[in-house]
Amino acid sequence: MKIQGKMFIWLAAFILIMAVVYGWWSKEPAGTTALFLAFGLSIMIGYYLAFTAKRVDTGAQDNKEADVADDAGELGFFSPHSWQPLSLAVGGALAFLGVVFGWWLLYFSLPVLAFGLWGWVFEYYRGENQNQ
Template sequence: MRKEFWLFLSCGVFFVIVTPVYWALTHEVTGTTALTMAMLLFFMISFYLWFVTKAIPERPEDRKDGEIVEGAGELGFFPPYSWWPLFAAMAFGLLVLGVVFGWWMFIMALPIGAICVIGWLFEYYRGEHAH
């Protein structure tokens, strides 16, 4: 994770340099805000990668003498397919349309969204992929 940390940190430093220059040349609030948020995002990811680097042992990818075979084995848990994100996105779309067209639609979409989020959260407790 050290290489990833340095990659994101260098992008954050790039935005630290570019953001004031952009503001000085354009005096535009929207672009400066976007560049500031990008800078903060890169620093947040850099902090996370730095923190994770301290918690895990050194990976073969981080060593110059690391071999491909050293990285073999189980990589982690990857969830199988799920329909819940699609339904949650449609419920969120209804919520947004409810704000635009009328609060009655927003109120109607709230329980649908709650059901979708609960179903997505507990999908590994029932059915085919239960633990």
């Protein structure tokens, strides 16, 4: 993760320089704003990857003498039967359709989005307040 973090931080620095040059040269607010937002997204991802790389073990991608097979194995836990992404997709589609057809459609999409997000966050909750 160290390499990916450094790549995103350098990308963020490049985008910041280009945003300043573009804003100074073109005086166009939409593109300048988009570049500054891209800088913000890149720096967030780079900081997260760099911060996480300090807390986890060194992976095969950080070792220059590693083979491809060294990174084989389990990558993590992925829910095999979750319906929550479907409800989030339906709610997101309704929300974007609300922009097209009318903002009144958000009244129907926001509860669907809230239900899907709530279900996804607490799908595997195993805390002290859970009923068993």
